[in-house]
Amino acid sequence: MPIDIVQQDTIASHIKRQCSPQPSVIVIGAGISGIAAARRLYDASFKVTVLESRDRVGGRIHTDYSFDCPVDMGASWLHGVCNENPMAPLIRGLGLKLYRTSGDDSILYDHDLESYMLFNMDGHQVPPQMVTEVGDTFKRIMEETEKVRDDHPDDMSVHQAISIVLNRHSELRKQGLAHEVLQWYICRMEAWFAADADMLSLKTWDQANVLSGGHGLMVQGYDPVIKALAKDLDIRLNHRVIKISNGCNKAMVTVEDGRNFVADAVLVTVPVGVLQANLIEFIPKLPDWKVAAIKDLGVGNENKIALRFDKVFWPNVEFLGIVAPTSYACGYFLNLHKATGHPILVYMAAGRFACDLEKLSNESTVNFVMLQLKKMFPGASNPIQYLVSRWGSDPNSFGCYTYDLVGKPDDLYDRLRAPLGNLFFGGEAVCMDDHQGSVHGAYSAGIMAADNCHKYILEKQGHMENPPLVSVRHEILETTIPLQISRM
Template sequence: MDSKELFSNNLLDGKIVPHVQREQDSLPSVIVIGGGISGVAAARTLYDASFKVILLESRDRLGGRIHTDYSFGCPVDLGASWLHGVCNENPLAPLIRGLGLTLYRTSGDNSVLYDHDLESYTLYDMDGHQVPQQMVIEVGETFKRILEETGKVRDEHTDDLSVLQAISIVLDRLPELRQEGLAHEVLQWYLCRLEAWFAADADMISLQSWDQASAEHVLSGGHGLMVQGYDPIIKALAKDIDIRLNHRVTKISSGCNKVMVTVEDGTSFVADAAILTVPLGILKAKFIEFEPKLPDWKVAAISDLGVGNENKIALRFDKVFWPNVEFLGVVAPNSYACGYFLNLHKATGHPVLVYMAAGRFAYDLEKLSNESTVDFVMSQLKKMFPDATEPVQYLVTRWGTDPNSLGSYSYDFVGMPEDVYERLRAPLGNLFFGGEAVSLENQGSVHGAYSAGVMAAENCQKLLLKKLGDIEMFPLGSIRGEILKDSVPLQISRM
């Protein structure tokens, strides 16, 4: 009888499993489930602390919702692409410095909500006419005032509302803030950008918590694009780790101080503990069976947090025909119809535009074929530039229906309980939880996912070493010390 069968049989009747022996080196063992940056960071932390660690990933690549594509002849991030908080306090800064990666700053400290400020942009209406920049600035100030007024609405309501409901209440109270004609379309474009930050529509976003990140947790430095993409960080963290790609986990069984993880082909892995870092969308879909079943409070936490969707359509051209600005926008009568192009040529020198779509619109685009999606995006572009050439290559993402993600990143849903993050992060015995969704202060961000993975690994270490009584034998791992030997400044540019 092999160890897998022994574990399975004894797990069912709750007996102690004396037959499942440690490996000859007697190292504590951990299975990390999910190969996004949170899972890879957890595995790195455990590996550096001399634990036995194996990482199981369902895809044929690492990175998860980080995916740097090189088919254009240059790096294009199809998932996460920004560093939110371009400063040395960002937990990813030592890795970025140590690897010599370059950041292209797209906003300053005053832009907490948007990836870009308004230093380098051009907006157009649906007929292709350029919107006067003074109007964009003035409407931007009005939108800021509207958002400030929603704080008063929040204070007056004990029950949560959506951000869109609050905006409607503000405009009813202060009709002078309403905009007409082209100015209304610009206001809708600002709302579109707010929705893109959460990857969700404004009628889904919680008024209670959308802007409640406390000042001490908001990193300085604005936002910066990873010029070489995020892939170098994933590769550095994954070095020497025992990684099994194409291993889709279907069941997690825990008990008797052991965890057994079963993958799609029936193979099982046994360890002292496991760290689960799969996307929240996968947990919501119940693609993984738990034995024993998850407690009701954990199931409720998974249900109470929202999952947004943001897709990218990357277009490579043979020549640049657009202005030398960081982004191009299309204003429209409602936020759903507004558009946004990121100009990678400005940041990287390559003739690439990336169209961004979020929320319901992102899901609707996924219903189209890749060709039809590109045709739609090009129709938007040709409204601005009638002589636009056809792309020589394109890439289309489908994060919302990707069976390995089922969404892009988490957001605070209307009516979300205050303790949802604590419940989502809380371990169940020797099963720990990571991923961007469990990060209270930095959910939806790469550095939040990274920190959550490190935290889960450190908590896992402490539990296992306490049980073993060997807490002095295995020092807590230090990713910074392993990869970063000398402190060098962040390389930041803005052309």
């Protein structure tokens, strides 16, 4: 019986697919966005090579084990402990535990107020009732900034909007210790964005699409997630990319020692700070609209100083805060002992203050932090070990995560994530649904870029039917096991 036309076309398509070379992709950056993209394409039988400038994987996720326990010196929270979080299947499948620091879905607070203890610069505890009352005032002030936004068509900074609110409503002004507590609340808000209030866009500061379920600290660190995604991938460490040349059919990537790598497509997931520093040459040059999008995005900075002690001498609360006359001078410690059982405090600094700390040596930084701690607890012992992050001056990052500058164009993120032929872009800055600055945002951006790259290459090879990408590894993890989250 003769073969009909449809059968002939099907057989021809099958033969063509079998004869087609294996699609190849180079992923630049082994942070979670890069390895999520690489994992996605590898599971789709693509030839994937990951080029990473550091001597480790993870990027701005870095779980340190030198304290004989995991300490995240970069990202450490899952923001949105719910099944809708794209990271949930992976975290569930790995059996990782989360410690709930807040059930509040607001971006004003990512930790519960009742687990704080605040002190003034003289070391006296702030009365809890005052903390609560000033917290209510702070909420009212931030709600009033919405009216300021409605009254002013042009964008302004959050700091300027707060000043307008306080001029309109003198009853919201605070004096003395209450003013210092208010500054501490502003400091906490600034820490969410890793930038000072005078840099934040009033138009968009509260428009983030925060997932439900509150915030969970990764008790075992993010390292198990990174290792699971990176398993079996071809990752080349200490490969600093200096040039990307892309043509119609192939792209070539040059690393610092002069070696070249060629593939069908390139997926760029390096931090925006690195792109802003022009450390990678693009041939042909990036179009002006792409360069402007990169330039118009703010890159925040947040650093951690982790201190390990021989014993616990502080109260059993999650956060210890220091109030001061300005938000710049406020500070806070995360108590890892409450969440993990290890005698560790982590001092956290954001914005300009984080940048200024990087100008000090590690020893001077620790001495400064210990001065703050000894104001609260005069009998505090000295740490037996310490770790200091320097994300702002790190040439592999030049900052932590992105935020919206005042006057940001509305189409900035669309231009950031837009591919250029066989050149695709991932990373936390280009994620959809306003999840910039989060691990799940970076992860989903990598998946999105991989899917777009997959579709592009298959269409170039003539495969018009484009089956959706489904990772076998992720299918296995799609279980009904709930996320393991608890609170002591």
